[in-house]
Amino acid sequence: MNVTIDKNSGYCFGVEFAIQMAEDELAHEETLYCLGDIVHNRMEVERLHGKGLRIIDREQLETLHDCKVLIRAHGEPPETYQLALRNNIELIDASCPVVLKLQNRVKHAFDASQRQNGQIVIYGQPGHAEVAGLTGQTGNRAIIIMTEADLDQVDFSRPVTLFSQTTKSTAGFYHMKAVMEQRIQAAGGSLESFDANDSICRQVSNREPALARFAVEHDVIVFVSGRKSSNGKALFSVVNKTNPRSYFVENEQELDEAWFHGAASVGICGATSTPMWLMQRVKDRIEEVAEPVV
Numbered sequence: 001m002n003v004t005i006d007k008n009s010g011y012c013f014g015v016e017f018a019i020q021m022a023e024d025e026l027a028h029e030e031t032l033y034c035l036g037d038i039v040h041n042r043m044e045v046e047r048l049h050g051k052g053l054r055i056i057d058r059e060q061l062e063t064l065h066d067c068k069v070l071i072r073a074h075g076e077p078p079e080t081y082q083l084a085l086r087n088n089i090e091l092i093d094a095s096c097p098v099v100l101k102l103q104n105r106v107k108h109a110f111d112a113s114q115r116q117n118g119q120i121v122i123y124g125q126p127g128h129a130e131v132a133g134l135t136g137q138t139g140n141r142a143i144i145i146m147t148e149a150d151l152d153q154v155d156f157s158r159p160v161t162l163f164s165q166t167t168k169s170t171a172g173f174y175h176m177k178a179v180m181e182q183r184i185q186a187a188g189g190s191l192e193s194f195d196a197n198d199s200i201c202r203q204v205s206n207r208e209p210a211l212a213r214f215a216v217e218h219d220v221i222v223f224v225s226g227r228k229s230s231n232g233k234a235l236f237s238v239v240n241k242t243n244p245r246s247y248f249v250e251n252e253q254e255l256d257e258a259w260f261h262g263a264a265s266v267g268i269c270g271a272t273s274t275p276m277w278l279m280q281r282v283k284d285r286i287e288e289v290a291e292p293v294v
Contacts, residue, residue: 001260001290003283006214006269010276012203014073014096015039019048021094022070026051032092034070035061035080036129039273041226043251061089068092074129075099077136098166098201099130105197107137109161116159118193121145123176124165125230131165148179156180156187160194166201167231167272170208173200204231204272208238211269215242218267220259222286223248224279225271232271239269251278252285260290 011019018038025032031052037045038053045055053070061069061080065087071080073096084091110120120142124131135142143153154160162180164173177196184194215221221243225232227250240246247259260266266286268279 001263001287002265003286003290004218004265004267005276005279005283006211006267008207008210008214009269009279010272010274011039012096012201012272014098014201015273017096018070018073018094019044021092022048022053023051025068025070025092026053029068032068032070033061033064034072035076036072036074037228038070038072039226040229040232040271041273041275041278042228043226043278044273044275062087064089071095072129073099075103075133076129077133077140079136095133096166098203099133102163102166102199103133103137105199106134106142106163109163109195109197110138110142113159113161118159118161119143119154121154121160121162121180122165123162123168123173125168128165128230130167134163134165145176148176151176151180151183154180154183156183157189158193160184162194162196163199164197165230166199167204167234168200169234169237170198170200170205172234173198207235207272211235211238212242214267214269215239215246218243218265219245219263220266221246222255222259222266222268222282223270224250224268224274224282226250226273229271229273231273235269235271249282252282255282255285255289257289260286 033054033056068090070092073094075095120138122134122142122144126144221239223236223239236248268283270279
């Protein structure tokens with residue numbers, strides 16, 4: 001059996017940068033706090049915990065003083081920076097440059113919309129760290145949508161500016177854009193008052209067609225990702241649609257030997273939050289179970 005790891009899978013540059021910053025700090029600090037999981041991958045969080053990275057939530061942040069806290073790639077709303085100033089917390093800011101640029105665009109669009117009685121709409125996962133950072137630029141007044149039913153929150157007779165969480169599906173974004181255009185016309189509004197911004201990270205979106213091609217090259221696909229990863233769910237749907245013999249695992253312990261019966265080739269791929277070392281462990285385990293018993 002031929003087992004291949006997709007060379008294009010693994011960390012995006014934003015996640016890789018955040019983890020490198022954490023490891024650089026931990027090289028000379030016994031403990032470093034991180035606001036939320038540094039990456040939506042339990043295995044990597046556990047590895048970094050062994051090096052001294054301690055995950056905290058927002059309530060715990062409020063009780064900290066005179067220490068260092070890492071801001072992960074997802075970015076943070078303005079109030080996090082204000083709290084850090086009050087509590088004398090040194091922020092190690094690993095916010096992804098793509099996310100920071102989008103936060104700035106959302107802030108400018110919100111300021112403009114206030115003068116036009118407009119609305120900011122974000123296509124993204126409610127409660128997701130990046131989405132929280134984006135809505136923070138609007139004083140938490142942005143409307144979050146994931147499904148067509150969520151569009152009932154939008155007043156389509158007023159101007160609408162649409163953005164997307166950077167890791168969402170491109171196809172999903174353009175579907176929602178088309179539905180919103182239909183609703184605007186049905187409400188008697190003008191499409192000229194609708195500003196749709198495809199703010200999906202191209203390093204992420206370009207993986208979709210690449211993964212679809214990778215999926216058809218193998219009999220079986222094993223997709224490795226943390227179950228919290230929004231990007232992981234989106235990318236797995238791409239490979240699963242292309243190759244029905246696709247399986248989602250968090251680590252090598254979840255593999256089932258029955259998946260590989262009759263397979264000549266197995267492809268391993270993952271999300272932008274999946275470390276290469278974890279995909280290698282999955283590969284090693286598959287090769288073990290595929291070996292003939294002597």
